[in-house]
Amino acid sequence: MQSEEAIKTRLLKANVRYLASPDDNERLIGVESLLMSSWDPEWSPRQLIDEGGLPNLVACLGDDIDLIRGGAARLLGRIVAKGEFDAVIEAGAEEPLKTMLADEDPLNRQNAKEALEEIQRQKCA
Numbered sequence: 326m327q328s329e330e331a332i333k334t335r336l337l338k339a340n341v342r343y344l345a346s347p348d349d350n351e352r353l354i355g356v357e358s359l360l361m362s363s364w365d366p367e368w369s370p371r372q373l374i375d376e377g378g379l380p381n382l383v384a385c386l387g388d389d390i391d392l393i394r395g396g397a398a399r400l401l402g403r404i405v406a407k408g409e410f411d412a413v414i415e416a417g418a419e420e421p422l423k424t425m426l427a428d429e430d431p432l433n434r435q436n437a438k439e440a441l442e443e444i445q446r447q448k449c450a
Contacts, residue, residue, distance in 0.1 A: 344381035402440030
């Protein structure tokens with residue numbers, strides 16, 4: 326039987342792959358699953374970063390699906406809040422988040438605004 330950690334690693338790797346999927350449902354599953362895991366008090370974004378998930382997550386900010394864009398923005402804000410400011414900036418998230426401030430969906434605008442505020446807090450720290 327696999328350990329809990331091994332299962333979490335397999336799920337994370339699958340969700341990182343889903344972020345780059347041509348299938349809308351898989352991208353949505355990837356973003357939402359990763360976002361849900363970020364609410365675990367013991368969650369760390371380090372493995373997501375190490376698995377190369379940030380470029381695909383940043384790409385999701387320009388997705389056609391509202392829920393994917395908003396979830397990606399929210400997750401990027403959580404990643405910055407957990408101390409991974411440099412990795413998020415290096416992945417090129419800041420400009421797409423600024424673009425999302427004009428998103429048609431008000432919740433997406435709010436998620437982008439909050440992520441950018443977290444980035445700004447880290448810049449000032």
